[in-house]
Amino acid sequence: MVPHLTTALTGPLLALEQHILDSQPRIEQWFRSKWQEYNAPFYASVDLRNAGFKLAPVDTNLFPGGFNNLNKAFLPLCVQAAMSAVEKICPVAQRFLLIPENHTRNIFYLQNVAQLATILRHAGLHVRIGSLLPEITAPTVLDLPDGQTLTLEPIRREGDKLKLDGFEPCAIVLNNDLSAGIPEILQGLKQPIIPPLHAGWATRRKSQHFSAYDQVSTEFSQIAHIDPWLINPYFASCGKINFHERHGEECLAAAVDELLKDIREKYREYGVKNDAFVIVKADAGTYGMGIMTVKDASEVTGLNRKQRNKMSVIKEGQQVSEVIIQEGVYTFESINGAVAEPVVYMMDHFVVGGFYRVHTSRGQDENLNAPGMHFVPLAFETSCTLPDCAAGPDTPPNRFYAYGVVARLALLAAAIELENTAQ
Amino acid sequence: MVPHLTTALTGPLLALEQHILDSQPRIEQWFRSKWQEYNAPFYASVDLRNAGFKLAPVDTNLFPGGFNNLNKAFLPLCVQAAMSAVEKICPVAQRFLLIPENHTRNIFYLQNVAQLATILRHAGLHVRIGSLLPEITAPTVLDLPDGQTLTLEPIRREGDKLKLDGFEPCAIVLNNDLSAGIPEILQGLKQPIIPPLHAGWATRRKSQHFSAYDQVSTEFSQIAHIDPWLINPYFASCGKINFHERHGEECLAAAVDELLKDIREKYREYGVKNDAFVIVKADAGTYGMGIMTVKDASEVTGLNRKQRNKMSVIKEGQQVSEVIIQEGVYTFESINGAVAEPVVYMMDHFVVGGFYRVHTSRGQDENLNAPGMHFVPLAFETSCTLPDCAAGPDTPPNRFYAYGVVARLALLAAAIELENTAQ
Numbered sequence: 089m090v091p092h093l094t095t096a097l098t099g100p101l102l103a104l105e106q107h108i109l110d111s112q113p114r115i116e117q118w119f120r121s122k123w124q125e126y127n128a129p130f131y132a133s134v135d136l137r138n139a140g141f142k143l144a145p146v147d148t149n150l151f152p153g154g155f156n157n158l159n160k161a162f163l164p165l166c167v168q169a170a171m172s173a174v175e176k177i178c179p180v181a182q183r184f185l186l187i188p189e190n191h192t193r194n195i196f197y198l199q200n201v202a203q204l205a206t207i208l209r210h211a212g213l214h215v216r217i218g219s220l221l222p223e224i225t226a227p228t229v230l231d232l233p234d235g236q237t238l239t240l241e242p243i244r245r246e247g248d249k250l251k252l253d254g255f256e257p258c259a260i261v262l263n264n265d266l267s268a269g270i271p272e273i274l275q276g277l278k279q280p281i282i283p284p285l286h287a288g289w290a291t292r293r294k295s296q297h298f299s300a301y302d303q304v305s306t307e308f309s310q311i312a313h314i315d316p317w318l319i320n321p322y323f324a325s326c327g328k329i330n331f332h333e334r335h336g337e338e339c340l341a342a343a344v345d346e347l348l349k350d351i352r353e354k355y356r357e358y359g360v361k362n363d364a365f366v367i368v369k370a371d372a373g374t375y376g377m378g379i380m381t382v383k384d385a386s387e388v389t390g391l392n393r394k395q396r397n398k399m400s401v402i403k404e405g406q407q408v409s410e411v412i413i414q415e416g417v418y419t420f421e422s423i424n425g426a427v428a429e430p431v432v433y434m435m436d437h438f439v440v441g442g443f444y445r446v447h448t449s450r451g452q453d454e455n456l457n458a459p460g461m462h463f464v465p466l467a468f469e470t471s472c473t474l475p476d477c478a479a480g481p482d483t484p485p486n487r488f489y490a491y492g493v494v495a496r497l498a499l500l501a502a503a504i505e506l507e508n509t510a511q
Numbered sequence: 512m513v514p515h516l517t518t519a520l521t522g523p524l525l526a527l528e529q530h531i532l533d534s535q536p537r538i539e540q541w542f543r544s545k546w547q548e549y550n551a552p553f554y555a556s557v558d559l560r561n562a563g564f565k566l567a568p569v570d571t572n573l574f575p576g577g578f579n580n581l582n583k584a585f586l587p588l589c590v591q592a593a594m595s596a597v598e599k600i601c602p603v604a605q606r607f608l609l610i611p612e613n614h615t616r617n618i619f620y621l622q623n624v625a626q627l628a629t630i631l632r633h634a635g636l637h638v639r640i641g642s643l644l645p646e647i648t649a650p651t652v653l654d655l656p657d658g659q660t661l662t663l664e665p666i667r668r669e670g671d672k673l674k675l676d677g678f679e680p681c682a683i684v685l686n687n688d689l690s691a692g693i694p695e696i697l698q699g700l701k702q703p704i705i706p707p708l709h710a711g712w713a714t715r716r717k718s719q720h721f722s723a724y725d726q727v728s729t730e731f732s733q734i735a736h737i738d739p740w741l742i743n744p745y746f747a748s749c750g751k752i753n754f755h756e757r758h759g760e761e762c763l764a765a766a767v768d769e770l771l772k773d774i775r776e777k778y779r780e781y782g783v784k785n786d787a788f789v790i791v792k793a794d795a796g797t798y799g800m801g802i803m804t805v806k807d808a809s810e811v812t813g814l815n816r817k818q819r820n821k822m823s824v825i826k827e828g829q830q831v832s833e834v835i836i837q838e839g840v841y842t843f844e845s846i847n848g849a850v851a852e853p854v855v856y857m858m859d860h861f862v863v864g865g866f867y868r869v870h871t872s873r874g875q876d877e878n879l880n881a882p883g884m885h886f887v888p889l890a891f892e893t894s895c896t897l898p899d900c901a902a903g904p905d906t907p908p909n910r911f912y913a914y915g916v917v918a919r920l921a922l923l924a925a926a927i928e929l930e931n932t933a934q
Contacts, residue, residue, distance in 0.1 A: 116635025164894035179543040212539025471587035
């Protein structure tokens, strides 16, 4: 089952997909040359929005949390890509310490951790899971719905190394995005940390990512002979903002206004009849807290207390101070009337699968990765690496291939971003 | 459906598989370090024999011809591995010229060529197929059973480059093992040839391969704490032999005798009640022509004319002059009463699948890859990369993992062999 593209404006996207298909050898050669130049992140997931006339990444997660949602048939693909990743980043390692987010009750997330551990074990590593939670003082066995269990163990620091009881890891794999800052226990370690600490939200900025994406998508567009806007959402950032004290509102309103103008011009160019909109969100952070859909600059100046509170707090209680204003991209994919947003998973520089977030009670212009959002995952039914030039541009293998290409552009942007921000 | 292991002597193999499972992280780390040292061949297939008490490679093909026999579900795995291989060997290439064997009527082989082209196309390459056959003077469309077609085109040499009409390839992929020698048209080319010409039987020798395998399996056995004999067939080679003129028969008989003694000693050590046997075959060449099963040295001295003729001619009419004498390994796998021999496929250093050659009219001590042998391929039902430590050593995922490990040892031996024989 594949979501249906519910737009009359499929023309340009079909044209985009057709361009991507036609340029496949040139695109893959270009990616090969880029991966000789940049190191792919260990893993990543990219949220895409498919507006029919436009297919673009809106978020790139360097600590992906939905491996459990992938088609189980793709497990060998994940294992092979994990082998590649380990080979490049940490070939001598035999024992990995996996440090997840501080959840003990989010069953969906715990299944992700279990799946990730399974992938790494199949790739030939000893994997144990260490928790940063202070209440984990002894090995704690958590039950999973499929009958498996997950054991969280307390982490011990000895000098500049992390250990578990009877387990000396060669490397540390983070599945924790460090939204709450870099905990002291992870600082100054001798063991390699994968991905590196500066991939966490304690230092990462979406605006830096999308700057790199600008560069990548512009170069790619020349290769594929397309208008870069078709794969690149406009964005702006706006320095320090304090929603509580209403500092920076004017700068925000001006940026929103300018962005909306640019988008409307593009909408006119492509004959798009929908309202232009932007998304205002924290420049650092994840989990979709503090996200606002804005269709007019006036909406960001007259925020009431409730709205200001909502925008002020993101994951783990961090205050929003820097925001990114990003062109909103409509989701015109739907399945049984519910909005569906594709998420593509990668390990090393390989696309290993993906799924749709399917959400019945959200609109086409809303973020589907928001708090309290209980989406239903729908695994991609085929691989993203089997484009079929003989078939139409919108048949599933070809749509998935286009997803995989755009997701890899975001991955490349992340690689450049991480290189730029490394000390 | 997985072949049944029909031996009372499963003990040592289960122990071998258990050792391999237990040592998985050490084994994978060891492979990673080896692949940093040696370049994996572009692709390869390895014929294994599973005697229950012993699991060993008996032939390593660097121009594999059965991609059509792999489980179709593994196609994404092949594509991903092909991407890795291209990335390492020829990252700038966009256009591949694929040169197959000189068959136009072997439907099974043509399906392999079509599947290989499909894999490379999915990996993002323009692929066209050039034939070395003089009778292919214009593009020739061949029909395949699945409704697809395969177009063979005449190759043109211009200076030090090969071309097809309107197609200038960046690199040449050989699926032709050069048993008939290196054709002039392939000599001194500027385009990279993958695998290199010296991987062909014009220069390759099985004895060099198995010398390298000796080295690899000895080192591996220390890692996995096993007796190397459990994965390594004894072998000897015997200089120039002319079966027609009966030159070299005595040397051959002496080598056979010594090898049989060594094997019988091992059989005693492991309590194997079967007769020891050796295989005498051409040191260069493939297709199983000129292969003899020998249980006593006297069998090679008293050859009648018919037997001598059979041993004298291999593929493309080459005269056998050097032979290898290899310990025979029983095939104790069977399915519905038919003997089954596993063949493992690899691209780059990844195991991408495999199949069983199932043959009803052959014995457990005969070569299943012999002329006139119409085996039924039975694709491996699961991947070779999903070992399950919680399950028994002989459950399919674990047996396939063991196959994959032993096949990769042979692949590593081929990498060393190619490095040793490169000019």
